[in-house]
Amino acid sequence: MLVLAQYGEIGIKGKNRRTFENILIRNIRRALGEKLKDAELRESRVFLEVSGGEKEIRKALLTVFGIEWFAFAYECRKTPDEIWKLVQKAKMKGKKIAVETKRVDKSFPMKSQELSAEIGARIVKKYGCKVDLENPEVKVSIIIARNAYVYFEKIRGLGGLPVGSSGKVLCLLSGGIDSPVAAWMLMKRGCRVDFLHIYPFEKWDAKKGKKIMELIGRLEDYEGKSELLTIPYADFYAETGNISPGYELVVFRRYMYKLAERIAQEKGYGAIVSGDSLGQVASQTLENIGASQWGLSVPVFRPLIGMDKNEIIGLAEKIGTYEISIKPYKDCCSLVAISNPATRAKKEEVERFAGLVGLDKLVERGAGRLSKHI
DSSP states (O other): OEEEEEESGGGGOGGGHHHHHHHHHHHHHHHHGGGEEEEEEETTEEEEEEOSOHHHHHHHHTTOTTEEEEEEEEEEOSSHHHHHHHHTTSOOTTOEEEEEEEESOTTSSSOHHHHHHHHHHHHHHHHOOEEOSSSOSEEEEEEESSSEEEESOOEEOOOSBOTTSSOEEEEEOOSSSHHHHHHHHHHHBTOEEEEEEEESSSSOOTTTTHHHHHHHHHHHHHHOOOOEEEEESHHHHTTGGGSOHHHHHHHHHHHHHHHHHHHHHHHTOSOEEOOOOTTSSGGGSHHHHHHHHTTOSSOEEOTTTTOOHHHHHHHHHHHTOHHHHTSOOOOHHHHSOOSSOOSSOOHHHHHHHHHHHTHHHHHHHHHHTOEEEO
16 A cells, blocks of 8 residues: 655755655654555655555554645556546546646656646546536545656645654643643654653652553654653652742742753753643743743743643644543642732742742752653
8 A cells, every 4th residue: 555645844954854854754664663564755755655454554644743744545657548547446426526636757748737637537528527626525636756646635644843853852741731732742843752740649659640651651652752750749848838828839830940950951851841821820920930930041942822721622632632631630730839829920039939948959859869761
């Protein structure tokens, strides 16, 4: 079975394009596994020889960033008669049809419109179809390149850039709806994403943390294997009595960012990823975001910053993390006191409380208790 996979954004990468193409093919190999028999790059497309059911192949390719669209196709010699044999595989009797030809091989004697007109005329004559170029029920697509290729459905892919082409980042994973979506969006921009989770129980327990593992497992469908890094919440919790309740959540987020910064510096992550959406909750006001992250030496990416909750939920449902995210789980943010939280935290006050709890020492201690999973 032949599949044509067309990339989009990779095509404008100039001299670096080959690197992106190779990463894309590598990711396709990961997604398809033994179903992929051969992959060849030509005419700015990836030609895939695959085995197995179309449903399985479709599902796998819909997890690969960098593919703009793909199609199950047929291949033949570049003659109208051979192309016509393949066109007849479609069920077209009495339907509205359109024929589209793309002529990559300019030495082919017929122009694109001429070949489309001839094939269209044969369809109308044999099957009693009507031509409707705007709203066809069946669209016949023909590519004239090294050989002729015919397909009847163009399946929209994820687009974006192939995972692994833009470096690696560390995502603060809470267990809620937002942070898995933020991680997915960085994958779409070509990043490999690992995860930092601050857990609320005494020591890491795979059973208690099952929801976190499930979220990462779902996201691994899109990027392959990732790492989960965990740190206990207990050290910070022991010091919360020194913080005014209104500031506790902002100081805790400051602690998370400083931990992530330390880990990013040590392990070579290019950025920290957060699921913040501006104004969604008290901790995500402009002032609180600024107070919790000011002075960091590692950039913080917030891909959801301009999205509302319904948009985030819709994307979570699309990528398959929503049903996992709504399972019961007490993450650390839900344990922090939030009665009358400060919504316009001042960085001076945040730093004062950070000094009272010995934030730098807490970060050093937390980094020392870092565990790696998966």
